[in-house]
Amino acid sequence: MSVFSSLPLAPRDPVLGMTEAFLADPAPAKINLGVGVYQDEDGRVPVLDAVRQAQARLADDPRPYGYLPISGLPAYDEAVKRLIFGASGDLVAQGRVVTVQALGGTGGLRIGAGLLALVDPKAQVLVSDPTWENHQTLFQRAGFAVGTYRYLDAAARRIDVDGMVEDLGRAAAGSIVVLHACCHNPTGYDLAPADWDKVVAVCGQRDLVPFLDLAYQGFSQGIVEDADAVTKFALAGRPFLVASSFSKSFSLYGERVGAISCLTADADQSERVLSQAKVVVRALYSNPPTNGARLVATVLGDRGLRAEWENELTGMRDRVKGMRALLRAGLERAGVPGDLSYITAQTGMFSYSGLSQPQMARLRRDFHVYGLDSGRLCLAALNHGNIEAVVQAIAQVMA
Numbered sequence: 001m002s003v004f005s006s007l008p009l010a011p012r013d014p015v016l017g018m019t020e021a022f023l024a025d026p027a028p029a030k031i032n033l034g035v036g037v038y039q040d041e042d043g044r045v046p047v048l049d050a051v052r053q054a055q056a057r058l059a060d061d062p063r064p065y066g067y068l069p070i071s072g073l074p075a076y077d078e079a080v081k082r083l084i085f086g087a088s089g090d091l092v093a094q095g096r097v098v099t100v101q102a103l104g105g106t107g108g109l110r111i112g113a114g115l116l117a118l119v120d121p122k123a124q125v126l127v128s129d130p131t132w133e134n135h136q137t138l139f140q141r142a143g144f145a146v147g148t149y150r151y152l153d154a155a156a157r158r159i160d161v162d163g164m165v166e167d168l169g170r171a172a173a174g175s176i177v178v179l180h181a182c183c184h185n186p187t188g189y190d191l192a193p194a195d196w197d198k199v200v201a202v203c204g205q206r207d208l209v210p211f212l213d214l215a216y217q218g219f220s221q222g223i224v225e226d227a228d229a230v231t232k233f234a235l236a237g238r239p240f241l242v243a244s245s246f247s248k249s250f251s252l253y254g255e256r257v258g259a260i261s262c263l264t265a266d267a268d269q270s271e272r273v274l275s276q277a278k279v280v281v282r283a284l285y286s287n288p289p290t291n292g293a294r295l296v297a298t299v300l301g302d303r304g305l306r307a308e309w310e311n312e313l314t315g316m317r318d319r320v321k322g323m324r325a326l327l328r329a330g331l332e333r334a335g336v337p338g339d340l341s342y343i344t345a346q347t348g349m350f351s352y353s354g355l356s357q358p359q360m361a362r363l364r365r366d367f368h369v370y371g372l373d374s375g376r377l378c379l380a381a382l383n384h385g386n387i388e389a390v391v392q393a394i395a396q397v398m399a
């Protein structure tokens, strides 16, 4: 008998578990289109030049690795506020934005969930159908009941905006609505600006609590444009939360550098929100790590490095767009029937291919091409060297 005797085996994580399966595959030619990680033309996770220069500056001026404040590196938190709420007028100056450094976007979501559980642990959380699988688990583990709102009309390959607004219109007051600010994960279908207006309006009418997931800022249209949904909610003036991340935009995946930001009613409320966020963080992991936050703060705090970073981010975004076009053209050339324009209509790192779970399993088994069972493919891992193999593999499983 052991304390663990009654513990059942947990299922493999649908995203990171696929990386485990990929790494365990002994095939010499294998392709990982599972996890949302950008790779360059050579199939490597890039170290951005702006980050390299920030690393050099920090190496020239070594600082001790003491504990950071519970809420994170102050210069980092300030830079995040400006990056995310930069187009939202003077809310930051009014002291209405609270930002706390977090362990990636996931950490930001978890701190936000912890905060909201203090407000109303019985509130229902609504996520899009479908959504990033971890949204469900994360909010459930924080004690919430999680339901869905309509999002994807799979047959029409578009967002069911009316269904979404209808579902939100029926949600109980105080429900927490998780929204993908850009680059919807997994579908790649983003709301148009006019659709966002409807969502902002219904959230206000129904007194819902919007919680935006901004993990892919810069991978759809640009740094500012990809925060448009944040700006719309901010200008509406009602409280909401944003979890953000530099994993993708700075290619700093392993540094776990993200944040949670909350728009509050006034500076007094901000002080209380910050104090409670610190209690949540302290009980989870005490205080955050130093290195990633220093790198990001160095780049965002320097005009030259920031411009360089934005150029590099544009380069990553454009490369993924190029791969989208090549994938579509390749599949059309390979005779895959039907309208494939959805591949170039979707945005961000992913394509929701519509392939079934058995087809995804066959892609893995017969062609060593790894995507998620949901049919999600990470196009940010395609390059000129592997795309033809991917085209041939998909064409064969679809034949």
Ligand code: LMR
Binding pocket: 015, 016, 034, 035, 036, 037, 132, 134, 185, 215
């Ligand atoms: C993904 O969806 O692939 C990324 O957000 C990585 C993750 O943590 O799941």
